[in-house]
Amino acid sequence: MERKLIKQGGGGYTVYLPKKWITENNLDKGDELNINISGKDLILSSKPSEKKSETEIKLTNLIESSIRTLITNTYRTGFDRIRVFFNNDKQFKILQEIIKKRLIGFEIIKKQKEFCIVENITEPGYDQFDNLLKKMFLNIEDLFLITKEKLENKKESEDYREVEERIMKYDNFCRRVISKQKLIKKNSEMFWTFLVLVVHGQRELYHLNKILNKKIKFSKETIGIFENSYKIFKLIEKAYYEKKLELLGEVHEIEKIIERKISKILNKKSEENLIIHHLALCAREFYQANSPLSGIIM
Structure with a gap:
């Protein structure tokens, strides 16, 4: 899809956005958009929903690499809130150390007997x-x-x-x-x-x-x-x-x-x-x- 730039006063430019994209993202006049520059690309996206994406995972053993692989790939996938089920304190301590060392901006915000909740608290933009x-x-x-x-x-x-x-x-x-x-x-x-x-x-x-x-x-x-x-x-x-x-x-x-x-x-x-x-x-x-x-x- 191609669009022509329209020159505006003060040296700025505007471009028409596809109506289909506007409709699908429930956008209207005055709504804010995110703009990111990546090399020669200008990436335009609607502002994400305030609701955090959630999922659940279960730890099955005490092998550090197994626990690390599971939690880091859940993080990489993009989830913001993760309920982690564990069997004992040893598993929890391993998980706690991994989160501290490997997940930027994530913290354990709640701990119960059999699970904890890991959430995006201070992640960089x-x-x-x-x-x-x-x-x-x-x-x-x-x-x-x-x-x-x-x-x-x-x-x-x-x-x-x-x-x-x-x-x-x-x-x-x-x-x-x-x-x-x-x-x-x-x-x-x-x-x-x-x-x-x-x-x-x-x-x-x-x-x-x-x-x-x-x-x-x-x-x-x-x-x-x-x-x-x-x-x-x-x-x-x-x-x-x-x-x-x-x-x-x-x-x-x-x-x-x-x-x-x-x-x-x-x-x-x-x-x-x-x-x-x-x-x-x-x-x-x-x-x-x-x-x-x-x-x-x-």
């Missing part, structure tokens, strides 16, 4: 999407720095676990915004996939940090793979913000260099092989992020 995405990229860079310090047997500047928590918190919020408002419009699915791959790439750095405690002297090849993985990440970030497809060509070149280095190292028995495994997966995930990113930039 959806216009903060770009700011929190930028924070996510900055924290991934911090995680690279910490990993480099450990590879060089230096004292790390920050606890990698705290950095990881911030990354996951920002990622959860960004995906929630996509679900709630289809912020990226026609590129919503591609943007979601892009975020998934970027976060999976940094997760490999997180898992690598968990085993980088021994005083191992790493080979130049291993350090080289790490440095090239970082280069891919920075190219992906730069391509996203500068909207330059040509930068993604360099990503493919570096990925081929990493493949050749990994093949050589893995043919030898080495205590570094587990390190190489995580670095290879890290590079692969960031490399794959260039595919949906191409669609976002186009």
Whole structure:
């Protein structure tokens, strides 16, 4: 659908909105609309209903990753009020910790013997999407720095676990915004996939940090793979913000260099092989992020 801009006095412009959309959203003269800017797109939406979307979930075990997956995906889907049924205090405490670390603006507002209610209380506005995405990229860079310090047997500047928590918190919020408002419009699915791959790439750095405690002297090849993985990440970030497809060509070149280095190292028995495994997966995930990113930039 296309509409022509109509020039108004004072340098402003107006555009006619489709009558069908006005009717379907029960809008009338004087009603307010939400306007969000996303790159070259201007996203217009009716103001959401004051009624919060609700759902129920039930915790079935004491496995932290199981509870985390359930509550974070309920949050990402866009629900504002969640009734959570649990079996014991151990489950509740795990849930409580996850909410604190992973769900921006959500709090437990009520607790009964067998359930609690988790609700959106102080969530940032959806216009903060770009700011929190930028924070996510900055924290991934911090995680690279910490990993480099450990590879060089230096004292790390920050606890990698705290950095990881911030990354996951920002990622959860960004995906929630996509679900709630289809912020990226026609590129919503591609943007979601892009975020998934970027976060999976940094997760490999997180898992690598968990085993980088021994005083191992790493080979130049291993350090080289790490440095090239970082280069891919920075190219992906730069391509996203500068909207330059040509930068993604360099990503493919570096990925081929990493493949050749990994093949050589893995043919030898080495205590570094587990390190190489995580670095290879890290590079692969960031490399794959260039595919949906191409669609976002186009």
